[in-house]
Amino acid sequence: MWTMHRIYRQQNYFCGKLANFAALLFIQSMIIEKPVLGIKRKNLFSPNHIGNDEAIFSLVAAQLQLLGCMVEICGEDDVQENTKIPQQHIFNMSRSKPLVKQLQEWERSGKMIVNSAFGIENCFRTNMTNILIKGGVLYPKSFVVDTSADIGLVYEQLPGKGVWLKRGDFHAIHKEDVTFAASKEEAQHILKEYSLRGIQEAVISEHLVGDLVKFYGVAGGDFFYFFYPYDHNHHKYDVYATINGNTLHYPFDQSRLKQEAIKAAALLNVEIYGGDAIVTQNGDIFIIDLNDWPSFAPCREQGAKAIARYLFEKFSQD
Numbered sequence: 001m002w003t004m005h006r007i008y009r010q011q012n013y014f015c016g017k018l019a020n021f022a023a024l025l026f027i028q029s030m031i032i033e034k035p036v037l038g039i040k041r042k043n044l045f046s047p048n049h050i051g052n053d054e055a056i057f058s059l060v061a062a063q064l065q066l067l068g069c070m071v072e073i074c075g076e077d078d079v080q081e082n083t084k085i086p087q088q089h090i091f092n093m094s095r096s097k098p099l100v101k102q103l104q105e106w107e108r109s110g111k112m113i114v115n116s117a118f119g120i121e122n123c124f125r126t127n128m129t130n131i132l133i134k135g136g137v138l139y140p141k142s143f144v145v146d147t148s149a150d151i152g153l154v155y156e157q158l159p160g161k162g163v164w165l166k167r168g169d170f171h172a173i174h175k176e177d178v179t180f181a182a183s184k185e186e187a188q189h190i191l192k193e194y195s196l197r198g199i200q201e202a203v204i205s206e207h208l209v210g211d212l213v214k215f216y217g218v219a220g221g222d223f224f225y226f227f228y229p230y231d232h233n234h235h236k237y238d239v240y241a242t243i244n245g246n247t248l249h250y251p252f253d254q255s256r257l258k259q260e261a262i263k264a265a266a267l268l269n270v271e272i273y274g275g276d277a278i279v280t281q282n283g284d285i286f287i288i289d290l291n292d293w294p295s296f297a298p299c300r301e302q303g304a305k306a307i308a309r310y311l312f313e314k315f316s317q318d
Helices: 002-031 050-066 076-083 097-108 117-122 127-132 152-156 185-195 237-246 254-268 297-317
Strands: 036-039 072-074 091-093 112-114 144-146 161-165 178-181 201-204 211-218 225-226 270-278 285-292
Touching: 036 050, 036 152, 050 072, 050 091, 050 297, 072 297, 076 097, 091 097, 091 270, 091 297, 097 112, 097 117, 097 211, 112 297, 117 127, 127 144, 127 201, 144 237, 152 185, 161 185, 178 185, 185 201, 225 254, 254 270, 254 285
Parallel strands: 036 072, 036 091, 091 112
Antiparallel strands: 144 201, 161 178, 161 201, 211 225, 211 270, 270 285
């Protein structure tokens, strides 16, 4: 009886494996008839992370090819110059505003694009701040201000020592696009510099004291990774580490971080995402930034496989 039971279980096991393999072959036969386009990020939009952004994109493209996709790769300028793109499925790291608008039109016409161009636009700083606060995400106290305005009244309403000023119309592409000001006078000067650069809005936020945590995720929650960047010398600019101070590893609910990150990404409509959070001394978790498709540098191999698997499954269902 034991032998027969073991044989029966082995038969079930192999039948299940064959069924899964057959299903995978069926999906691959479907997807291979639907060529996939990948749009790389322009170097301008990868400050201090050009190599890292290129690496994650290339790995995802390679993984998709292993899964049976016919992948064509192009840059942001190439897509803008050639508006007649035959592919209906696109994986996308682009950020230039004209292309984002173009991709939004393609989405309206039925193309499936990940990340969505609407989500990318939601990650522009002013949009992100408004959406996350309205959505109930724990976020630093912040105001959206006109760069030609007097910052005095707003500055006085923010607690703590110093504030962060961030350009509102886009992502940070220069060091000065995210700047700490230790005084009202310094904040006003930075705001004026934004105005002189043609930036009309800025987000001014309180400075939160706590541990900085970076995280990366893929929609669905199967992949989520976080770490302390200052412990690994992983940051864009050294001055940020000086301002934030040493990591003290305050205890916190790790599952709560994942839940808050997933919630923020869903509100912004981005499926491949990463961001920053501050963990305070009492364990509160504040999401301070969320980006569409960052570099996944500390978890690149695992991240690329998870992204490719997610894209493959989503494109296969269309």
